[in-house]
Amino acid sequence: MSVRLLLAESVSSSTLTTDRLVATAAAFVALAGAVTGALALARASRRRTVVALSAGAIGVLVGVLVLATADGGPGTGNGVVGGYAAIVFGLAAVVLGGLAVAHSRRAA
Numbered sequence: 203m204s205v206r207l208l209l210a211e212s213v214s215s216s217t218l219t220t221d222r223l224v225a226t227a228a229a230f231v232a233l234a235g236a237v238t239g240a241l242a243l244a245r246a247s248r249r250r251t252v253v254a255l256s257a258g259a260i261g262v263l264v265g266v267l268v269l270a271t272a273d274g275g276p277g278t279g280n281g282v283v284g285g286y287a288a289i290v291f292g293l294a295a296v297v298l299g300g301l302a303v304a305h306s307r308r309a310a
Contacts, residue, residue, distance in 0.1 A: 213279040225268045225284025232261025232291035239298025246306045251299050258295025265289035 213219065235257025242250035265288030272280035 213277075215277070217279060219279040219281070221268060221272070221281035222279060222284060223281075224264065225281030225288060228261050228264035228268065228288035229284045229291055231257050232265070232288045232295055235261060235295030236291050236298060239295045239302060242302035243298055243305060246302065248306070251302045251306070254295050254299035254302065258292040258297075258299060261288040261292030261295065263292075265292060 235254045238250050238257065239254030241247075242254055265285040268281045268285035268288070272278070272282050272285065274280055274282070276282050
């Protein structure tokens, strides 16, 4: 009985659920923040630094929210994989943005 229940709760990998959409959007925002943070570190820009820090924080917060509300693990349609990706990319963006801030303060 529990095997049937477990199989009934999982969805196809190609099915786009609301949770997967939110988690994927958060992962893309966080990834864009990480890329912007790397660019801010390469060339000092206050705007890029703010974008990297903001996008990273948003990615982490939404990723944590997705994981906190998930009912199951990967493959259940709850956006768990995207939530973890958003957290990883968001933390990378925050770290790169922080390094860019520290670098710009040393240069000034």
